[in-house]
Amino acid sequence: MFKKLSPQAWTILFTAFLTFQTFAETQVFYLTLEDHVFTPSSLEIPANKKVKVIIHNKDKVPEEFDSFELNREKVIFPGKKAVIYVGPLPAGEYKYFGEYHPNSARGRIIVKGDANVN
Amino acid sequence: MLINTVVLFLRDLLPLFIFICYLKATLESQVFTLKYQLISVVFGILVAALLFIIAEPLSEFFEGRGSELTKVLLLIIFYLSMLVVSIKSELPSLFKKLVPSTLVAKIAAVSFVSLIAVNGSSFLIFLDVYLQLNMSPLDASIADNQALNVVIGFVVGLGICVSFSVLFLFILRELKQLNKLWLVKTGLFLFIAGQFSYIVSQLTQIDMLSAGYPVVNFSQYIQDSSEYGHILHALIGFETSPSFNFLLVYFISFLLPILLLNTLRFRLQSQNKIAPQYKEDL
Numbered sequence: 274m275f276k277k278l279s280p281q282a283w284t285i286l287f288t289a290f291l292t293f294q295t296f297a298e299t300q301v302f303y304l305t306l307e308d309h310v311f312t313p314s315s316l317e318i319p320a321n322k323k324v325k326v327i328i329h330n331k332d333k334v335p336e337e338f339d340s341f342e343l344n345r346e347k348v349i350f351p352g353k354k355a356v357i358y359v360g361p362l363p364a365g366e367y368k369y370f371g372e373y374h375p376n377s378a379r380g381r382i383i384v385k386g387d388a389n390v391n
Numbered sequence: 392m393l394i395n396t397v398v399l400f401l402r403d404l405l406p407l408f409i410f411i412c413y414l415k416a417t418l419e420s421q422v423f424t425l426k427y428q429l430i431s432v433v434f435g436i437l438v439a440a441l442l443f444i445i446a447e448p449l450s451e452f453f454e455g456r457g458s459e460l461t462k463v464l465l466l467i468i469f470y471l472s473m474l475v476v477s478i479k480s481e482l483p484s485l486f487k488k489l490v491p492s493t494l495v496a497k498i499a500a501v502s503f504v505s506l507i508a509v510n511g512s513s514f515l516i517f518l519d520v521y522l523q524l525n526m527s528p529l530d531a532s533i534a535d536n537q538a539l540n541v542v543i544g545f546v547v548g549l550g551i552c553v554s555f556s557v558l559f560l561f562i563l564r565e566l567k568q569l570n571k572l573w574l575v576k577t578g579l580f581l582f583i584a585g586q587f588s589y590i591v592s593q594l595t596q597i598d599m600l601s602a603g604y605p606v607v608n609f610s611q612y613i614q615d616s617s618e619y620g621h622i623l624h625a626l627i628g629f630e631t632s633p634s635f636n637f638l639l640v641y642f643i644s645f646l647l648p649i650l651l652l653n654t655l656r657f658r659l660q661s662q663n664k665i666a667p668q669y670k671e672d673l
Contacts, residue, residue, distance in 0.1 A: 321604075323598075323601075323602065325598075334520050334523050334524065335516055335519075335520055336520075337513070337516070337517075341614070341615035341616040341620075341631075342615070342631075342632075344592045344615075344630065344632075345592070345596055346513075347458075347596065348446065348450065348458065348513065348516055350446075350447045350450065353447075353450075353451075355450070355455060356455050356597075357596050357597075358595065358596060358597065358598040358602075360602065361602065361603075361604060362604075363604070363605070372395070372399070372517065373517060373520040373521075375392075375395050376392075
């Protein structure tokens with residue numbers, strides 16, 4: 274059946290797939306950094322789903338969101354917001370920290386099997 | 392702050408020390424001379440400083456994806472340059488007009504500059520934050536304590552990197568002396584693949600590539616955040632729980648230079664263009 278598809282049909286299918294991927298609903302979660310402390314310190318996200326995490330740095334110096342377990346590192350400049358995508362991940366606990374203030378800026382992302390987490 | 396500074400040295404600067412060891416061991420000393428090494432370090436620091444200066448506006452480009460895309464571009468330059476250097480250093484008779492042998496050192500320097508820029512820019516941001524904190528008059532005792540910790544961290548981190556690279560270069564040269572150059576080259580290709588595969592985490596972070604599920608999990612044996620994890624990451628790009636896409640990019644970027652070298656070598660052999668003394672090495 275697939276052999277009969279013309280190149281144009283393949284292009285349309287591929288574009289539709291990409292569009293679906295782009296507009297597929299991605300849950301958004303928020304983290305705030307103030308006085309070198311991440312709030313909330315525990316963020317719950319659903320398992321096996323890609324989510325968007327928006328981090329707002331309210332401090333006067335840059336901070337690097339860093340997580341070995343999530344394999345993410347992103348510098349967030351003072352007063353700015355940064356976006357990172359996390360997952361899909363199996364259920365578990367994933368620690369993160371602020372690279373420049375590792376003693377105070379610490380937190381964890383808890384990935385839960387239940388899809389209705391907020 | 393002390394441990395953090397050491398970790399930053401291991402994460403950002405150790406790969407640069409390892410890379411220079413590989414370049415010194417695999418390229419002839421007449422090709423990648425001290426002059427080229429110094430020039431590439433100076434240029435690398437300049438490019439890293441430029442990236443550091445424009446880091447904030449750069450991070451806002453392409454809907455907040457600017458920093459990641461810049462790193463990806465630099466890593467592609469790093470990989471392609473090393474691909475050319477690897478081929479030309481093994482098969483000097485190839486593409487003589489397009490890439491003369493005198494250009495090999497310059498291409499190796501471009502590769503080194505790209506890697507310094509990727510790793511050095513984030514290190515400079517750390518230095519800047521540290522300086523800002525120490526100039527802050529809020530709490531002088533905390534600032535003094537942090538300054539001391541960072542200075543000690545610098546000394547320890549630099550000491551680890553220098554001593555590791557001296558020992559590593561000695562091992563690489565010994566292997567070369569024992570006619571085990573293939574082992575050195577395999578290590579170099581693993582290192583290049585490890586550095587290049589960093590593009591996967593950068594692209595998944597900005598949702599330009601699907602992350603996929605972790606294929607294996609070595610966290611019971613080695614943690615990414617441990618000393619061994621950092622050293623293995625710097626040496627071969629080790630990840631505790633790599634995703635399918637990471638492994639795919641890693642193995643393709645590792646195998647590509649080997650396959651290209653063997654294919655081109657076979658073509659040269661069949662055309663009898665290969666030098667007799669080189670045939671013995673094969």
